[in-house]
Amino acid sequence: MIVVSAASGALGRLVVRQLLTRVPADRVVAVVRQPARAAELAALGVAVRHGDYDDPASLRSAFRDAERLLLISSPELAPDRRIGHHLAALEAATANGVRAIAYTSFLGADRDGSGMNAAHHVTERAIIESGIAYAMLRNPFYSEAFLNAGLRAAAASGTLTSGTGGRGLNTALRADLAAAAVRVLTDDAYLGRGYNLTGPLWTYPQLAEVLSDATGKRIDYHEATDETPGPMGFLMGLARSGALERQTEDLTRLLGRPPATLRQAVAGALSET
Template sequence: MVTVSAASGALGRLVIGQLLTRLPAGRIAVAVRDPARGAGLAALGVDVRHGDYDDPASLRLAFRDAERLLLISSPELAPDRRIRQHLAAIEAAAANGVRAIAYTSFLGADRGGEGMNAAHHVTEQAIIDSGLEYTMLRNPFYSDAFINLGLRSAVESGKLTSGTGGRGLNTALRADLAAAAANVLTDDAHLGHGYDLTGPLWTYPELAEVLSETTGKKVDHHEATDETPGPMGFLMGLAWSGALERQTDDLRRLPGRPPASLRHAVANALSLD
């Protein structure tokens, strides 16, 4: 049995979709906070179970009969609570005799536990210390946060603004990361490995060019003169510093196919594909 935790989210559903192309539905279980949200998966024959990261007892029941577990990281932002949730999941996996855990970590978590990687670093070490077999999937930021329907306003205005200084972004689509996770969950060759997953490097000036080409409407890139507010401002700042330019070949090798190109991502986001 392959069990996926937090499977009602966007990434989890994509992973289940990939697993269903590899395994019978009866060999897949999901642990979700609200089983009602898994009704669509249940209709496909997937075993939907109640599993709440804040309720360790529910996790012990949700992980029963699991040989492999995909531990999708909690969306909780507070490191202390996130760590508690992940440790509860690891303990529940060990108590159930789960053979191997694949964990959706973040790029750089193996190098230290600073800032947003604090919980990921602790979780990776706890998985290693548990004695269970493991695979670390260190994901980048999702391309979906940058390349989405919101780009239509840039096409309409003919102006795309960013605060990245033209630096590259190594983001990846959830769909590609889900394919990588499904491959790891169904192939013993990945046990004991950590993968640093990055998509093809792209820049905002390139994004403006692709928008122009795919829509037939001229879009020019402009560098922001003021700091972008909110979470997107934080991401822009990371890109401007060069922190998102790291590249590996892992995301090409894991699913056995190249990750989506910028052109494909734009066409898909604007429903042109």
């Protein structure tokens, strides 16, 4: 049995759907906090079970008969609470004799245990020390966080703005990251190591060119002169510092093909907005 935790989230839903192209529905379990809101998953023929990171007993019940677990990281941002969630899931996996865990970590968590990687770093170490076979899926930021919002507005105004200083971003689409997770969940050959997943490097000036081609309208790129407020400002700052330019071939190896290009990602984003 393959169990997917936090399966009602955007990534989890994609993983469940892609798993069904490889294994029968009766071998897949979707663990969600609110089963009543997971009718879409139940309609696929998979078992939907209640499992709440804040309720360790529910996780022990939800993980019964699990052979493999995709531990999708908790959405909680406070490191202490997030670590508690992950350790509760690991305890439940151990209690149920789970044979292998794939964990959605974050790029750089193997190197750095501070800041936003603090909980991921601790969780990785705990999984390794548990003795359970593992695969660490160190995801980058999702391309959707940068592309999906604002493309149509940029097309309408003819101007695309960012505060990235023209530096590169190594983001990847959720669909590609879900496919990578499915690969390690269904093939033992990929267990026993961490994967540093990056998509093809792109820049906002390149995005303006691709958007121009996609819309048939000239889109000019401008560098922001003021700080972008909120979470996007934080992401822009990371990009401007060069922190999002790391590149590896791990995602390509797991997919057996190149991850989506910027042009493909833009086409997908425009079709959804």
